[in-house]
Ligand code: NAD
């Protein structure tokens with residue numbers, strides 16, 4: 029069995045107070061508990077959720093001080109005494125759902141994200157913006173050894189979440205889905221998963237650069253929310269007969285697009301809320317919702333089987349969403365760009381720099 033030398037200290041980005049910024053500093057390396065593994069994180073994607081966590085955007089407290097991050101891919105370097113199905117040297121990933129009790133009614137039904145005892149990586153427990161992170165053995169994602177760890181990292185939150193959201197939309201091959209926030213991290217993966225699932229996509233985001241980007245990822249149409257004079261009409265016009273898309277994946281980080289979605293979704297269609305803008309409410313006209321038989325639902329990451337399936341799409345070469353690798357030390361600048369909506373696709377941090 030492989031042996032690893034584990035240092036006492038490591039580099040990490042630590043949020044010391046709500047509002048940030050993260051501080052790049054050395055902190056101790058933790059030891060895994062009996063049911064845990066210690067993972068040498070090589071790469072971690074940066075999700076907008078990490079920014080919400082730092083800013084205290086949601087009605088759920090974070091741990092503080094906090095090491096954020098929940099899209100981390102790396103190598104198992106130590107494990108607890110109860111872990112018998114993971115070997116040192118295995119490649120694994122830490123995802124948003126760090127742990128769940130596996131005993132409650134929700135866990136039994138495969139709804140692990142709904143477990144009342146769920147551990148949230150980079151939110152209620154320390155996450156992947158550090159070189160060595162702890163993961164619950166039952167929940168770490170298994171990553172085949174031949175996969176590029178930087179490229180697979182964004183699958184661990186963005187990929188799993190949009191794949192699950194597309195399934196929740198109920199859309200089937202040959203049908204249209206609108207991807208709102210298509211040029212961002214989740215959006216870029218959503219375009220790729222949708223294509224691999226045989227769905228046609230209408231990408232919605234802002235600016236010409238994001239339009240070209242979305243088209244290059246397989247979007248059938250692009251609607252620019254910054255220039256469109258009638259977004260509802262434009263989205264409908266992108267579907268045969270102007271009936272609107274069967275499904276809508278709301279990945280945007282502002283409230284406005286949530287209200288528009290029920291207007292352009294096809295009658296009997298499904299609006300899936302995934303993005304979580306701070307303090308946002310969902311408003312839809314009751315009359316239209318009834319007589320057009322519209323379903324509005326939420327979708328929250330995915331379970332262990334969704335994880336396995338999302339990684340399998342990647343292993344088969346069907347998911348090639350562009351990403352940019354930068355040093356972990358640059359996290360504050362990534363957050364600034366993200367706040368300004370200037371990131372195209374996903375940023376991935378290299379924890380060795
Ligand atoms: P991101 O910043 O990479 O992308 C957001 C995109 O939305 C940007 O491209 C931006 O230009 C676009 N946008 C902003 N306003 C818009 C508008 N009015 N219309 C269309 N597009 C608009 O963020 P991300 O990492 O992809 O995360 C998106 C959201 O999803 C965040 O709120 C995050 O917390 C949430 N999220 C939810 C889950 C879940 O399980 N439900 C999982 C992961 C992330």
Ligand code: ZN
Pocket residue numbers: 075076077078098124185186
């Ligand atoms: Zn995320």
